[in-house]
Amino acid sequence: MWALPGRALILVENLSVPFDRRVWQESTTLRDAGWEVHVICPQGTKRDTEPYVELDGVRIHRYPLAAATGGPAGYLKEYGSALWHTYRLARRIERTVGPVDVVHACNPPDLLFLVARSLRRRGAKFVFDQHDLVPELYLSRFGRGEDLLYRAVCRLERASYRAADVVIATNESYRQVALRRGGVAPEKVFVVRSAPAVERFRRVEPEPELKRGKPNLLCYLGVMGPQDGVDYALQALAALRDEQGRTDWHAVFVGAGDTFEEMQALAERLRLADQVEFTGRIPDADLVRYLSTADICLSPDPRNPLNDVSTMNKVMEYMAMGKPIVSFELREARVSAGDAAVYARANDVSEFAKLTAELLDDPAQRARMGEIGRARVEGPLSWAHSSEALLTAYNATE
Template sequence: MTRRPQHVAIVVANLPAERDRRVIRESLSLEARGYEVTIIAPRGDRTLRTLPGSRNVRLRPYPMLLYGSGVVTFAVEFVWSFVCVAVRLAGEVLRGRAQAVQVCNPPDVYWPLALVLRLLRRPWVFDHHDLCPEILATRGGGPPGLAYRALVLFEWLTLRTASAVVATNESFRDNALRRGVPSARVTVVRNGPAADEIGPASPRAGNRHRIVYLGVLGPQDHVEGAVLAAGALTRLRGRTDWSMTIAGDGESMPALTKLVAEHGLGDVVEFAGWLDGPAVDDLLRTATVAIQPDLPTRMNDLSTMAKTVEYLGRGVPVVAADLTETRRTAGDAAVYVPTGDPAEFAAALHALMDDPAQRAEMSACGRQRFTDRLAWEHQATAYLAVWDRLLGSPAGRRRVLFQRRQSISKSSEIHSRRRPE
């Protein structure tokens, strides 16, 4: 008798499923392995019933009333998300699905549901995307208060109630160990594209250099530092042989467009908006250098920026502030500035644009690091091993299969409204 495949429900709270490229890759890998998958997430495209590019990854969306920008609105957003997720997850359980659940943060509020599922003897996996207490500290700018301590408690409860924790890097793994999670229950699964998502290298057209920023435009991302670096660069080398493309969207977009206008940078700085997979690939394969303007805060020091791996996969040299996890990811494929001051970024960009030999060495290093350890193919092996250990290898599927590039590309837009990790 054929055994019915195990069913995994994935909970995403901070953006629609079709926009979260990490969840897309996880879902397609689970499906290819033989698991059935349902994603519970905020509603995006109202016409979607299944995840684009999948055979039958079901979507169970819920409406979002508002997106938080302060402590009170964040709290209201999280309460609403909790209620919507609880109702839909209960429906999945009652229908005989959701033999296991994966929850992706932010927020860290679903631990009560973890307790219920654990009582029902169903595995609960925490996919740790963001350090929520550190995000609050970065956005708030003040000393830790009651809200910060509450988030630390919620993080502890979320980690301790999980059957397994999937961490996006070694710093997140160390954080889980400090919270008391046994090391055997923590697995590192990094962010990054699959090799099939990356097209062949494209020669740069003409003599004009392109500097690229790719990602979220939020307060914690300090994209204004990239704009101010562009201003400093005009004073170092003029405006004739380079431009900067900022690809992404977020709550800082109005302030950034105003900043560009105020500094008279409209001729060298352009905004590309959200890009889907193929457009991201096209942009990065023609870039001279990428900028990562994140400041050296505790959150940034411990986080792996998804954009970094996107850059390395296309062999784009990176200029970034000197951060622990950025060094662990990029190695010699990046030039590191001490403080993240715009003048430091401008000087490093100026030097790289005038040094094709160094750019070639950095490009080769980035591609090698991507091929050897960062590509999704490597991460999927560790990720699927977690599920095979918790649920047993699915019926009829023993090998890890990967969807073609088109499956991911046409279903996704790069990065989340907040920093995906």
């Protein structure tokens, strides 16, 4: 029996909604279960730009936010602004529509418990939805070691765990962190895996012209930040050419992020510009065209404290499209993809290139891997299972 539906307020700072697909899936799952759902998030730059919109019954309140630049100090400025706007909008929602029953905060940053704390005084329950392990994110992104700021983000994570009535983890690795590092009681931690909206990833007829005259198309989909491994992918493509002697491919990198221009410059330095295409962010219809045409998809996230234990959305989306994957050896990559991927030694671009070349020569194996991946996301890793876990977590707040 699910929790009696009430009013849920979802807080997210990392992306706009519905562009943040996980938050959108959570919002619509709660809506379908009878909850009145409000979301507070930043405005997008090219989409999700309206300050307020009611979309498919979900009420989305957005605020302006400048992305961080200049290292940790830039993030402190961004997060301070986001925290102020989130608190301001939460108070407005309370005044205009009434009390909130559940505050559902999606990190990063691990500061949103401060907004939740003020609402808890008026009876709201607090759900901490841990999308990222921020201490590991700090170590992986900035390479500064366990310095004063690292210790500060650890304290904020502990405060978020302590404040939570329920913790949602994206996978079992994150759940173990909540239990061991956070000291959260096992009955308060629920795994709600990220899963692609399968209806969004319906294959269309391949378009050979997207291969730019080559027999094969390699595809990367995702964010391009310091920890996302696009530099490793480009170095692996250079090794594919120089060490494996393969030039029978065109590669497309779909997405954007902090290192987008830096990655374009790296492609130039590696003499890959004539075989590598950067699209930036593109509409879903175009994304599906590229993925439908792709022969192999790349998941080059290097092993670091964050990536080893994180579920990569790109991996799930490749699987939804029935595509074989080349990945580095990461604990949670294997949990997600299983035999839908081949795994190079962690951060070894030469082996990544070698495995890519082997798959290029084996279309039957590629087809088998694609079928395995599609079956996994339509079955045990589907959002249908995740939605049940989400509603069970909400039920535990009572």
